[in-house]
Amino acid sequence: MRVWRFGDDIDTDAIIPGRFLTINDPAELAKHAFEGTNDAFAREVSPGDVIVAGRNFGCGSSREHAPLALKGAGIGMVIAKSFARIFYRNSINVGLLPVICPDADFIGENDSIVPNLAAGYLEASGRQLPIEPVPEFLKKIIDAGGLVSYANQLHGEDICTR
Amino acid sequence: MAKTIVEKIFSEQCGRNISAGDVVMAPVSGAMLHDITGPLAIDKFYEMGGDRVFDPAKVIMMFDHQAPADSLDAAENQKKMRIFAKEQGIYNYDIKEGVCHQVTMEKGRVSPGDIVVGGDSHTCTYGAAGAFATGIGSTDLGFVLRFGCLYFRVPETIRAEVSGRFSDLVGPKDLILKMTGDIGADGATYRAIEFCGETIERMGMAGRMTCCNMAIEMGAKAGLVPPDAVTRRWCEEYTSCTWKEFVSDPGATYHSTRSFDVSDLVPQVAVPHNVDHVVDVTAVAGTPVDQVFIGSCTNGRYEDLAEAAQVLKYRSFSNDVRVLVIPASRTEYLKALRAGIIERFVEAGALVEAPCCGPCMGGSFGLIAAGEVSFATSNRNFRGRQGSTSGEVYLGSPATATATAITGKITDPREVA
Numbered sequence: 001m002r003v004w005r006f007g008d009d010i011d012t013d014a015i016i017p018g019r020f021l022t023i024n025d026p027a028e029l030a031k032h033a034f035e036g037t038n039d040a041f042a043r044e045v046s047p048g049d050v051i052v053a054g055r056n057f058g059c060g061s062s063r064e065h066a067p068l069a070l071k072g073a074g075i076g077m078v079i080a081k082s083f084a085r086i087f088y089r090n091s092i093n094v095g096l097l098p099v100i101c102p103d104a105d106f107i108g109e110n111d112s113i114v115p116n117l118a119a120g121y122l123e124a125s126g127r128q129l130p131i132e133p134v135p136e137f138l139k140k141i142i143d144a145g146g147l148v149s150y151a152n153q154l155h156g157e158d159i160c161t162r
Numbered sequence: 163m164a165k166t167i168v169e170k171i172f173s174e175q176c177g178r179n180i181s182a183g184d185v186v187m188a189p190v191s192g193a194m195l196h197d198i199t200g201p202l203a204i205d206k207f208y209e210m211g212g213d214r215v216f217d218p219a220k221v222i223m224m225f226d227h228q229a230p231a232d233s234l235d236a237a238e239n240q241k242k243m244r245i246f247a248k249e250q251g252i253y254n255y256d257i258k259e260g261v262c263h264q265v266t267m268e269k270g271r272v273s274p275g276d277i278v279v280g281g282d283s284h285t286c287t288y289g290a291a292g293a294f295a296t297g298i299g300s301t302d303l304g305f306v307l308r309f310g311c312l313y314f315r316v317p318e319t320i321r322a323e324v325s326g327r328f329s330d331l332v333g334p335k336d337l338i339l340k341m342t343g344d345i346g347a348d349g350a351t352y353r354a355i356e357f358c359g360e361t362i363e364r365m366g367m368a369g370r371m372t373c374c375n376m377a378i379e380m381g382a383k384a385g386l387v388p389p390d391a392v393t394r395r396w397c398e399e400y401t402s403c404t405w406k407e408f409v410s411d412p413g414a415t416y417h418s419t420r421s422f423d424v425s426d427l428v429p430q431v432a433v434p435h436n437v438d439h440v441v442d443v444t445a446v447a448g449t450p451v452d453q454v455f456i457g458s459c460t461n462g463r464y465e466d467l468a469e470a471a472q473v474l475k476y477r478s479f480s481n482d483v484r485v486l487v488i489p490a491s492r493t494e495y496l497k498a499l500r501a502g503i504i505e506r507f508v509e510a511g512a513l514v515e516a517p518c519c520g521p522c523m524g525g526s527f528g529l530i531a532a533g534e535v536s537f538a539t540s541n542r543n544f545r546g547r548q549g550s551t552s553g554e555v556y557l558g559s560p561a562t563a564t565a566t567a568i569t570g571k572i573t574d575p576r577e578v579a
């Protein structure tokens with residue numbers, strides 16, 4: 001597992017540039033993730049790698065292609081000090097786990113990271129770093145593995161009045 | 163209990179008493195799909211067992227990001243959406259009307275008090291009509307198409323009170339850039355911004371749309387202007403718009419209040435590569451540029467083109483600059499055409515393109531090469547946003563863009579006017 005470090009305000013144009021948005025397949029999108037701003041990423045990323053970033057990760061465009069590209073690259077989890085709203089929601093919807101960890105700076109390049117969502121912390125090479133709890137309604141979507149499976153678990157058309 | 167506009171809208175739409183912080187499943191009055199995020203939303207609709215969309219009359223569809231289709235992939239995506247629209251009985255504006263947000267507004271698809279979602283982050287533009295409008299991803303949009311509702315966490319509101327009169331050649335774009343610089347790119351995350359005060363009250367719909375459009379650049383979920391006489395006149399132009407007066411109650415609870423005075427405001431410029439990196443134009447004046455883009459959902463309306471023409475007068479654009487003028491919609495294009503403004507741009511050496519997003523998001527034509535500099539009236543200057551990741555994008559008003567296009571260097575419009 002490798003930790004990919006990014007700074008503050010990483011926008012979704014950087015994660016997947018506009019010219020690749022005609023692609024909808026996560027594996028194909030992954031080939032262009034961070035193209036032009038971090039070319040090593042697409043070349044070297046491997047399944048189970050983790051992104052650790054600063055504030056406002058995923059700001060800008062609502063393109064779901066951004067979390068999809070990361071998921072297609074095998075990224076298991078994105079840890080950031082904070083997330084832009086639409087990216088956070090999109091990640092959960094497509095089954096990529098976003099983790100808000102104000103102390104993300106303490107995570108080292110070679111740390112192995114184990115999340116303990118229920119207890120509210122990340123374990124990074126023996127240290128426990130607190131994480132922000134996921135809102136209840138989003139937890140259900142995470143547990144289902146994304147919004148599509150969640151929606152498919154709901155029966156009946158009364159969903160809008162729940 | 164005293165409520166903000168946002169709390170009132172959610173209470174009305176959900177039929178119960180709702181306050182900021184509540185998580186609700188709310189019905190939506192409109193769902194907008196365009197050619198970039200729409201195809202994926204359609205896939206998700208089917209993956210969620212969709213057969214018929216919740217209400218075809220509430221679905222708004224058009225193609226603007228890669229329009230007319232600029233690649234085979236774009237053509238296939240649009241074809242897929244056209245077929246979907248036909249099968250579902252959705253009216254499709256296709257490629258002929260212009261940029262999604264402008265079209266949604268000018269076709270009267272938004273009314274005060276509505277909850278509208280769109281597969282585009284700048285959906286917040288419709289807050290100018292007093293609606294709660296927010297950008298969502300394709301899976302959420304597929305869910306909306308299927309069920310007609312969506313989970314929302316009702317946001318707290320930041321009250322942005324604006325006072326003072328703009329001086330000449332300073333306007334709404336300068337104000338919203340200034341605000342973005344002050345509040346920061348994540349300063350309003352998870353909040354709504356309510357724009358109010360005498361300056362906003364005097365502002366027309368075009369300027370209000372410019373302000374609400376950029377609420378997302380501060381991370382906001384929505385930007386809103388309380389509906390008033392200006393909104394009402396606008397609403398009356400459209401038979402499909404239903405007038406409802408939703409304004410915040412006196413004593414409503416706000417997250418915070420920010421005050422801005424535009425009396426001494428000078429033209430503002432966002433410098434590469436962050437929208438909240440904002441300076442007075444004088445700080446970057448003289449920077450040579452290779453391309454100027456006047457257009458987008460932020461500043462491609464008639465009022466913006468007229469502001470540009472006011473600076474241009476009978477001059478020509480610099481021979482060292484490629485000037486792209488792209489009206490935000492067919493309606494705005496026609497207005498400018500009839501006023502003789504389009505003719506002026508063409509005479510001056512601009513390339514006037516049919517209404518679409520153009521180079522705004524770097525996914526179609528008009529890209530900049532490595533090392534090149536673009537000055538644009540759009541809303542984002544992220545690295546690579548308009549082409550090469552080694553290029554640079556500056557953002558400003560139509561007046562500043564025009565002055566810059568005349569001299570070939572970033573120029574204070576008050577100096578050439």
Ligand code: SF4
Pocket residue numbers: 226227261262263282284458459460518519522523540541
């Ligand atoms: S003009 Fe630019 S910001 Fe507006 S919808 Fe098109 S690409 Fe997005």
